[in-house]
Amino acid sequence: PHKFWGTQPVPQPGDEQPAEDGPIEPSKPREEVRQEPYQLPKDFEWSILDLTEEKQIKEVYDLLSLNYIEDDHAAFRFKYSAEFLKWALMPPGYHKEWHVGVRVASNKKLVAFISGVPMNVRIRANTVGAVEINYLCVHKKLRHKRLAPVLIKEVTRQCHLKGIFQALYTAGVVLPTPVSVCRYQHRCLNVQKLVDTKFWFVPRSMTIARMIRLHKLPSKPHLNGLREMEDRDVEAVADLYERYMKRFGIAPDMTVDDIRHHFLSGRGKGAGEPGGELEHKWKGGREGQVVWAFVVENPETHKITDFFSFYSLPSTVINNPKHDLLNAAYLYYYATDVAFQDHAEETGLLKRRVQDLVGDALVVADQAKFDVFNALTLMDTVPVLKELKFGDGDGFLNFYLYNWRTAPLAGMNPTDGVP
Ligand code: YNC
Numbered sequence: 442p443h444k445f446w447g448t449q450p451v452p453q454p455g456d457e458q459p460a461e462d463g464p465i466e467p468s469k470p471r472e473e474v475r476q477e478p479y480q481l482p483k484d485f486e487w488s489i490l491d492l493t494e495e496k497q498i499k500e501v502y503d504l505l506s507l508n509y510i511e512d513d514h515a516a517f518r519f520k521y522s523a524e525f526l527k528w529a530l531m532p533p534g535y536h537k538e539w540h541v542g543v544r545v546a547s548n549k550k551l552v553a554f555i556s557g558v559p560m561n562v563r564i565r566a567n568t569v570g571a572v573e574i575n576y577l578c579v580h581k582k583l584r585h586k587r588l589a590p591v592l593i594k595e596v597t598r599q600c601h602l603k604g605i606f607q608a609l610y611t612a613g614v615v616l617p618t619p620v621s622v623c624r625y626q627h628r629c630l631n632v633q634k635l636v637d638t639k640f641w642f643v644p645r646s647m648t649i650a651r652m653i654r655l656h657k658l659p660s661k662p663h664l665n666g667l668r669e670m671e672d673r674d675v676e677a678v679a680d681l682y683e684r685y686m687k688r689f690g691i692a693p694d695m696t697v698d699d700i701r702h703h704f705l706s707g708r709g710k711g712a713g714e715p716g717g718e719l720e721h722k723w724k725g726g727r728e729g730q731v732v733w734a735f736v737v738e739n740p741e742t743h744k745i746t747d748f749f750s751f752y753s754l755p756s757t758v759i760n761n762p763k764h765d766l767l768n769a770a771y772l773y774y775y776a777t778d779v780a781f782q783d784h785a786e787e788t789g790l791l792k793r794r795v796q797d798l799v800g801d802a803l804v805v806a807d808q809a810k811f812d813v814f815n816a817l818t819l820m821d822t823v824p825v826l827k828e829l830k831f832g833d834g835d836g837f838l839n840f841y842l843y844n845w846r847t848a849p850l851a852g853m854n855p856t857d858g859v860p
């Protein structure tokens with residue numbers, strides 16, 4: 442029984458499949474929304490964070506780097522950089538009121554956090570103005586005191602005050618009720634380090650030398666016309682993104698400004714500068730770079746036919762004598778206009794193209810000295826992962842919608858059930 446989740450507008454265990462998509466409870470006019478913050482245990486106080494202040498970003502960074510998500514064996518913990526948090530928490534149209542902190546009243550130490558960022562999401566035939574909730578974190582010393590529900594209720598109130606009544610979030614834990622679930626997939630790049638840190642293991646029938654050989658990647662990408670995305674590509678990428686994402690039952694809607702923010706902001710020095718041998722600029726990695734985006738420009742027509750992107754999210758290696766950081770790249774959005782050709786799926790054309798795109802993302806990430814490349818079983822990625830030598834992770838990611846009913850969305854084949 443879920444003492445908190447049982448009270449919330451989310452599908453409950455045993456609910457019937459919805460006849461129609463829509464809200465679970467109606468929206469309220471602003472004056473009917475609770476005006477005063479929820480009560481915190483004594484000795485604690487609410488604090489809206491101003492993330493344009495370096496000092497406050499650093500406080501969130503410090504809280505998360507010591508207290509955020511760990512794997513089941515407490516061997517790794519996500520280490521979002523301050524640059525990453527800025528990029529993720531301040532997209533176009535963000536509200537600082539949705540960056541909700543809890544401090545110890547006496548010394549003002551930040552001990553809990555939850556955040557929301559605005560997004561328009563299309564869920565099957567409906568486009569909904571919503572909030573994406575992330576970075577819910579309670580200091581390790583304050584766990585199991587029912588602080589999480591208070592944080593969730595307070596951020597919900599702040600969203601209601603801005604006229605937003607639907608939310609999207611993901612979690613490793615199973616709560617009422619996932620709308621989809623995906624599995625993490627990992628492609629080893631630095632085999633030796635992954636084995637040393639026990640992130641990956643050498644199978645019984647294998648030697649480490651063979652494993653290193655097996656995972657060796659070419660030193661140059663393979664797609665003709667591949668180059669780093671630049672500001673002049675934003676409109677073309679936005680258009681391609683919009684058309685490609687129609688393939689799936691759920692997808693964020695992105696304006697041109699969103700595209701610019703998500704693919705071009707927070708990049709390291711030298712990124713996207715025209716001219717010269719582009720690869721010299723990303724070889725060896727870029728200090729502080731969060732997101733990496735590449736386009737394929739047709740050499741004859743100069744049309745942008747494809748793009749791919751990934752982001753950098755390291756993990757702290759907990760208690761390892763040799764290594765303290767695992768440099769992980771995560772596949773982010775990609776699209777290809779091959780999908781719009783007749784019979785692209787039946788003929789295997791689409792699969793081949795996605796495999797080329799993700800394959801080149803691996804090459805770039807390897808050259809930039811990432812240790813591992815991660816992906817989820819979603820979009821058109823699933824059929825290409827085995828061939829690109831990804832392996833199943835232990836982790837699953839559950840996708841949730843707040844106050845919106847819809848039938849389950851497949852992680853494996855997202856086009857299932859699309860009207
Ligand atoms: C979780 N991850 O089930 P019941 S993901 C949501 N998401 O409630 P307490 C969670 N709920 O079952 P603790 C949750 N984890 O009794 C637990 N819960 O109904 C529920 N970890 O609260 C749980 N970050 O305070 C139970 O638990 C209740 O002290 C128990 O705190 C939990 O960001 C947590 O994994 C996760 O920092 C804060 O363990 C803590 O254990 C922690 O006694 C490490 O809480 C970091 C971590 C979670 C990452 C994420 C998405 C969060 C989504 C929240 C829901 C948003 C709803 C939509 C709101 C906007 C609506 C509009 C408009």
Ligand code: MG
Nearest residue numbers: 585586587588
């Ligand atoms: Mg608690």
